[in-house]
Every structure is written in structure tokens, then in C-alpha cells.
Amino acid sequence: MRMRTIDGLLLVDKPAGCTSHDVVAIARRALGVRRVGHGGTLDPFATGLLVLLVGRATRLLPYLEGEPKVYAATIRMGAETDTDDRTGRVVRTAPVPDRAAVERAMLGLTGDVAQLPPSYSAKQVAGQRAHAAARRGVPLALAPATVTVHAWMVHAWRDDEVDVTVTCSGGTYVRALARDLGRVAGSAAHLAALRRMRSGPFDVAAAATLDAVRGGRAALVPPIAAVPSLSMLALDPDSVRQIRQGRDVPATGAGGDRAALVDEAGALVAIAQRSGDWWHPRTVLADA
Numbered sequence: 038m039r040m041r042t043i044d045g046l047l048l049v050d051k052p053a054g055c056t057s058h059d060v061v062a063i064a065r066r067a068l069g070v071r072r073v074g075h076g077g078t079l080d081p082f083a084t085g086l087l088v089l090l091v092g093r094a095t096r097l098l099p100y101l102e103g104e105p106k107v108y109a110a111t112i113r114m115g116a117e118t119d120t121d122d123r124t125g126r127v128v129r130t131a132p133v134p135d136r137a138a139v140e141r142a143m144l145g146l147t148g149d150v151a152q153l154p155p156s157y158s159a160k161q162v163a164g165q166r167a168h169a170a171a172r173r174g175v176p177l178a179l180a181p182a183t184v185t186v187h188a189w190m191v192h193a194w195r196d197d198e199v200d201v202t203v204t205c206s207g208g209t210y211v212r213a214l215a216r217d218l219g220r221v222a223g224s225a226a227h228l229a230a231l232r233r234m235r236s237g238p239f240d241v242a243a244a245a246t247l248d249a250v251r252g253g254r255a256a257l258v259p260p261i262a263a264v265p266s267l268s269m270l271a272l273d274p275d276s277v278r279q280i281r282q283g284r285d286v287p288a289t290g291a292g293g294d295r296a297a298l299v300d301e302a303g304a305l306v307a308i309a310q311r312s313g314d315w316w317h318p319r320t321v322l323a324d325a
Contacts, residue, residue: 043070044092044322045257048244051079051087060247064089067250076101077207077236082124085109085233086241093322094260100308100320101263105187107235108203110228112215114139115197117225121155121212131225133197142221143189143201151181152213184209198229238265260322261305267297270316272306280307281323285315295319 047068051060057078065073074095076088085108090098115133118125134142185206193200203211212228219226234241245255261269276286277300286298288311298307298316306323309316 043068043257044094044260046094046239046260046262047073047089047091047250047255047257048239048241049087049089049250049255050241050244050246051084052247053082053084055247056081057087060087060250061089063247064091064250067253067255074098076103077106079233080122080212080231082122083231083233085231086236086239086244087233088236088239090263091257094263096320096322097260097263097308100267102237102266103239104207104237105204105235106207106209106233108205108211109200109230109232109234110203110211110215111198111200111230112218112226113198113229114219114222114224114226116227117216117219118227120227121210121216122228123230125227129225131219131223134219134222134224136194138222138224139199139218140191142218143191145221146214146217147186147189149183149185150214150217152184152210152217153181155210155213155216182208186214202234238262259304261297261299261303264297264305264308267295267308268293269297269299269303271299271301271303274301277306277323280309280316280318281321283318283321285312285317288314288316 047064049060057075061073061075065071068091070092072092072095074090076090076098079085079087088103115130116127117129119128186209187204190202191199192202203214211231215226215228249255272280272286279286280298294311296309296316297305298309300306307318308320309318
């Protein structure tokens, strides 16, 4: 396969049944590029928005604006599983709680929350992956991590299920939220369905299907879209050449300590840090 130069962001609506790595591999083949990364995985059973960075845009991963995350989820009450979702084995059952108890539990799980990651997760302890250890029957002792749950919105109640939208910080395990919702409500619960709707400024409505990616019908978003909140400063051609060579250029115009430097056509050249009266390129997209 001949590799070519192509840079940008690719928004994909991941279907159920494939991993995020599978989507990356499909994008590599379809686009004919080696460098493709993602801005946050989705579990195989989950669907929805996967933000891929392509070519030199992979250099923007540390700056990618991906918060808050917005998920549509279905939580099933009355049973807890070892994976905290529908793919696992039921390890505990309890009576289904009433709606008032679930709503109180949601209030208690809003704001900063100390969340214990799922036993089946990519977390590492002493170089061991939690999911690998759990499959061997020796789950790791994982430490709680502080995450932020901005809001719960209830859409529908059924006999033992509730449909919600959860807005949260990056790093939040929604299946762990489902597990804890059951526990705090005095019952048991697990995640029955999950779909990522938004990641920062990106919406699944703008994402391409996996079939469109395979067929070469998915359009890339310019790299500048990765950093919409940064001040955008246009450079003259000589300054563009200097930045491409990793040299500082005079700091002109407004802006904070960090800025997106673009050429006269508006294409992103670099992410730069202000150092006194100079812009110092931290991450350069355009090669010299």
C-alpha cells in the first residue's frame, strides 16, 4: 500500500461489535496513511463518536479539546456484572429500586466523584493491565480516580431500565457510574447500552459511518478544528518558514500564553508558546 501525506481529523460513528483499534486500522487502509490515532476509546459494545487524528494532526493529541463528554446510556437495574456492563457475568442481584431512590442516587453522583475503575479496564498497576489480570481471575487492586459528572438527564423509565444522558469529564467510566448508581440506590445495576454523542466541540451528527470510511467517502476536518478555543494568529510567509524550521518569531497581536499560528490561507502551522516578546513553536505541523 502506498502511503501519502494527509492531515486532519476524522469523525467516525463507531458501530457496536468493533474496537476503537479496529476503526483506526480501517481508517489507515482507507486513507492510505500510517499515522492515525484516536482521542479516546470506546468499548466494543458501545457506539458513537470516535475522533481520529490523521497524519501530522496526530501531533495535536496533547491539545485536542475533548471535554465535556456526552453519552446516551441505558442502565439496567437489579443486577451487577463483573464487567459493569451487559457483556459480563452477573455477580449480584437485588430488588429494582423505585424512581425516587435512583434520582437521589443521581444527585449523589453529580459533581466531583471518586470513581473506582472497572476491574475490566485498561488501567495499569505495576505494568499489568486490569482487564488481563481480571481474565486470569486475579483482579488488580485499583485506586479510585476523581472524575466530574456535570449532569444527568432522564429520558425514559421502563420496568428495570432507565435511559439517561450523562455529561461528564474525560476519564469517566460510564459503566462504573451505572454500577455505582445501583449501589447508591440500594440495589444493583449495570450498563446495558452506551453511545457517545459529543466530545468537546465535536458531535456525532457530523461523523461518518464506518462504511463511508471504508469507501473513501469520509471527509477530513482541518487540523485547526482540534483547538477551537486557542487564539488564532496569522503569519506572513517569512514567519511561516521560520516556524517550520523551529525558530521563534516576534509575538505580535493579542493572545494568551499559547496560540494557534496559521498561514495566510488559515491552515494550522504550529501551536506556539509565548516567551516574552516571542512565539516559540511547541508543536509544528508543517514540515520545513
